[in-house]
Structure formats: structure tokens, C-alpha cells
Amino acid sequence: MSILRNKWVVLSPIIVAVVVFIFSLVLIPTVHPTPQQLPVAFVNEDEGVQWSNQPPINMGKTIEQAIQNMMKSNSAGKDQPPIEWIQVDSEKKAKKGMDRQDYYGALMIPKDFSKKVASLQTPNPSSPKVKIVVNQGMNAAASAIVQQILNQAADHINANVRQQLLQAMAKKGGMMTAEQAALLASPVGKEIAIVHPVGTHSANGNAPVSFVQPIWMASLAAAVLLYLAIDQRAFTHWREKLAAQVTKTVVGLLLALIAGFGLIGMADAIGFHIPSFLDMALFVSLVFFSFFAIESAVFSWVGLKGIPIFILLLFFGAPLLSMAPESMTSFYRDWVYSWLPQRFMVEGLRELFFFDPALQWNEPVSVLCWLALAGVVLVIVSAFKKGFVQESDESGKLTRS
Incomplete structure (x- = not known):
């Protein structure tokens, strides 16, 4: 048939293949998006505590050192970590950075963190807390990942504090009050705050x-x-x-x-x-x-x-x-x-x-x-x-x- 000899009919398979190939390239970025080095602020304002006849305690410094060691180990590896910890001097500076869209979130250690950790070994314990701040407006999907990672970091801090408390109490004979026992299951609390929320009428932030x-x-x-x-x-x-x-x-x-x-x-x-x-x-x-x-x-x-x-x-x-x-x-x-x-x-x-x-x-x-x-x-x-x-x-x- 003459129609089959038409050049456009002959070229149509090639044209279709080329178009499919070109527009298939559009899918590449969405196949497996993996966050790498999302900037997250770390704020350590812990002032530490000094008890009589005991060396000074500063849990914030311990956590800070652990994060620095984590950063060094990540930089030595081939794969980039999902977040990049950026040390910030104060909560105020971290919030300004989130207003400027510098950070997707922040992990903050308050001034009285060590003091409250130390109080867990006393008859009148007070639960310490870490503060998690998520900058949702920067990107809803990325902020959800950051919140999950910061929750895991807080859980890790919680587990370390619990282990240290058990070791300290074991040295004292293992005696504890009912209030201490209740706090021991989860000694470190989490305070989660969302800044620049996307709200409910913004297509989920999109x-x-x-x-x-x-x-x-x-x-x-x-x-x-x-x-x-x-x-x-x-x-x-x-x-x-x-x-x-x-x-x-x-x-x-x-x-x-x-x-x-x-x-x-x-x-x-x-x-x-x-x-x-x-x-x-x-x-x-x-x-x-x-x-x-x-x-x-x-x-x-x-x-x-x-x-x-x-x-x-x-x-x-x-x-x-x-x-x-x-x-x-x-x-x-x-x-x-x-x-x-x-x-x-x-x-x-x-x-x-x-x-x-x-x-x-x-x-x-x-x-x-x-x-x-x-x-x-x-x-x-x-x-x-x-x-x-x-x-x-x-x-x-x-x-x-």
C-alpha cells in the first residue's frame, strides 16, 4: 500500500521511540530521591551541674561530642549522611536561621538539661527534655524526614541517659523511689515544635x-x-x-x-x-x-x-x-x-x-x-x-x- 511508503509513516516508530525516551528522562529524579546533608542546627545551651564531692556533669557536651564523632565518621564514608549537623550558639540564632530558610530543623539542649538529669538520682527527680524544632515551610517532605531523624536522635539520647542512670543506681545498691522508677522507662522527654507550618489549605505544602x-x-x-x-x-x-x-x-x-x-x-x-x-x-x-x-x-x-x-x-x-x-x-x-x-x-x-x-x-x-x-x-x-x-x-x- 502506498500509505505505508509515506515517509512520516516510516518515521513514526522512530519518532515515537525518541519522544518516549526523552520524556522518560523526566522520571529519573523521582525514582529514588534520597536526602543528603539536609542542614539541621544543633544548639547546646546546657550549663552543666556541679554536685558536692562529685566531678562536674555536662550531658550537653557529651551529646555534642557524640554528634561531632558522628559527623567525622560520616565524612570518612562514601555515602553522604541524610542530615548535616550545623552547630549554632543559641536558640535565638537557630530560629533566625530557620526564618532565613538556612535549616530544615534543629535539635536543642536546654540550659538545665544536666541539672535535671542529675536530679533523676535524687528522691525528687525532674524529667529533662530536648527540644525538636521542624521548619516545615522549607519543604514538607524533607521536614518530615528531618523530624523522623531528630526523633531517632532524641531516642538515642534517651537510651544513653537511661543506661547511665542504671549504672549509677547499681553502684548505690539499686534502690530507687517509685517516681524514679516511673521516669527510668523514658528519662528524657521530647518537646516538638513546628515553625512556619504549611497549614491545611496549601495542597500539603505544595x-x-x-x-x-x-x-x-x-x-x-x-x-x-x-x-x-x-x-x-x-x-x-x-x-x-x-x-x-x-x-x-x-x-x-x-x-x-x-x-x-x-x-x-x-x-x-x-x-x-x-x-x-x-x-x-x-x-x-x-x-x-x-x-x-x-x-x-x-x-x-x-x-x-x-x-x-x-x-x-x-x-x-x-x-x-x-x-x-x-x-x-x-x-x-x-x-x-x-x-x-x-x-x-x-x-x-x-x-x-x-x-x-x-x-x-x-x-x-x-x-x-x-x-x-x-x-x-x-x-x-x-x-x-x-x-x-x-x-x-x-x-x-x-x-x-
Whole structure:
């Protein structure tokens, strides 16, 4: 049959195989995401205790030394540990670091820890506690892993204290009060605190990622439509082309405001928790315009052949946006995620959702502004590109300049 000899029919198996292969690569980062070196603060404020006729006791120093030994052993191994302990001087500094998204959590030893541990050997024992703080807003999945590891660390501290108490009491003849016996089962308590919680109306903390696809696709559609409406026209002078590109930029700004306020309004209407409507709508408008500017710049120079670039960026970037950078392989973290434009949208929205609802000048806003500026400059400069401006010759016919 002649249809079977058609080149597209013959090439269809190869094309299908290539497409399947390319888009299968999207699945690689999600196959087995393993967190490595999630930064976690360790705060030791234990002041120790001095009993008469006994050497000074400082359990916080003992725990600190154990963590340092753990860090040394992990650094000597081939595999990276799931968390990276970072020693911080005070609880106040650790909380500021979590506000800046420096740490996924913290393990804190309070000032009276040793004093309360020592009291467990007295007739009036007082249960010591360690404090676990989880920075949930940074990444819900990563913070859950950190909380599990910190719970295990607290259980390890609990087991060590229990063992030391048993040894101390054995030396004293094994006599203990009923209250001491009750505390001995679990001598060290845990105080767990969640900072920057994701709440119940944020798609389990994935709201920032959920907003990427609508804005990315809307900006791409706008860039394509304005390219077809403006760039495909025949211009008699470069000034007309320049005016058209400026007009396209202004229309893009108006579309950005419509998209930003429209998306946040819709999200608010369907039940998302929007901490500050105006700040978030303005940020999403900035995101839309940044995306629109870089898409329009590419189309102005290479035409609609640039569409696959942005489709691939969406498909390859989407699986990474919901992951903590520490859960990615070094290739995806350094060569893909680090320069994804959607990444800055997610980081900016995460800040507005879970950390500070006020729009301010930070890294995501700065990068998006620079992207928008670069895109606008390239769009404007394209007005002077040869082959796109047509001028009239003496006979009245249009010729390419």
C-alpha cells in the first residue's frame, strides 16, 4: 500500500521511540530521591551541674561530642549522611536561621538539661527534655524526614541517659523511689515544635508548585499569540517594528496583571489559604511577565521554533520543583534545577506562603526582575534585526533590508 511508503509513516516508530525516551528522562529524579546533608542546627545551651564531692556533669557536651564523632565518621564514608549537623550558639540564632530558610530543623539542649538529669538520682527527680524544632515551610517532605531523624536522635539520647542512670543506681545498691522508677522507662522527654507550618489549605505544602503550570502555560500562550499578531506583520520601517515591540511589551504587562490577580483570586475562591492577596498577586504578575519576556525574546529571534524549548523546560523542571535540592542528584541540582526559571517562582511563593507574607526585594524577586529586563531588551533589539524590517523601494514594492 502506498500509505505505508509515506515517509512520516516510516518515521513514526522512530519518532515515537525518541519522544518516549526523552520524556522518560523526566522520571529519573523521582525514582529514588534520597536526602543528603539536609542542614539541621544543633544548639547546646546546657550549663552543666556541679554536685558536692562529685566531678562536674555536662550531658550537653557529651551529646555534642557524640554528634561531632558522628559527623567525622560520616565524612570518612562514601555515602553522604541524610542530615548535616550545623552547630549554632543559641536558640535565638537557630530560629533566625530557620526564618532565613538556612535549616530544615534543629535539635536543642536546654540550659538545665544536666541539672535535671542529675536530679533523676535524687528522691525528687525532674524529667529533662530536648527540644525538636521542624521548619516545615522549607519543604514538607524533607521536614518530615528531618523530624523522623531528630526523633531517632532524641531516642538515642534517651537510651544513653537511661543506661547511665542504671549504672549509677547499681553502684548505690539499686534502690530507687517509685517516681524514679516511673521516669527510668523514658528519662528524657521530647518537646516538638513546628515553625512556619504549611497549614491545611496549601495542597500539603505544595501550593507554590501548583501555581507554576498555569502561569507558565498562560505566559507561553500569550507570547505565541502576540508573536503571531505583531511579529508576523510586514513593516515598512524599523521604527514601526520598534513601536510594535514596545506595544507588545506594554500588552504583556497588562496581561501579567490580569494573570497574577486572576490566578490568586481563583486560588482564594477555591479554598487556598492566601496570607496576603495583594503581595502574592503582584509577585505572580512579576513571574508571568518574566516568563513572557524571555519567551517573547526567543520567539523574536528564532520564531515559533523555540516553543519546544519551553515545553521541555516545563516537563523536565516540574518533577524537581517539589523536591528539596538536597534530595536531588548532583547533576540535576547543579545543572538543571539551579537555573530553572520556575524555581524562582516556587521559592518566592514559598516565602510568601509560609515565611513572610510581605513582598520584598529578595533573591527570587531580583532574579525574576533581571530575567524580565533581559527579555525586554532582547525583544526591543530584535526590531533592528536584518530580514524582519521591510522598506519601500522607488517602485513602491516592499523589500527586505
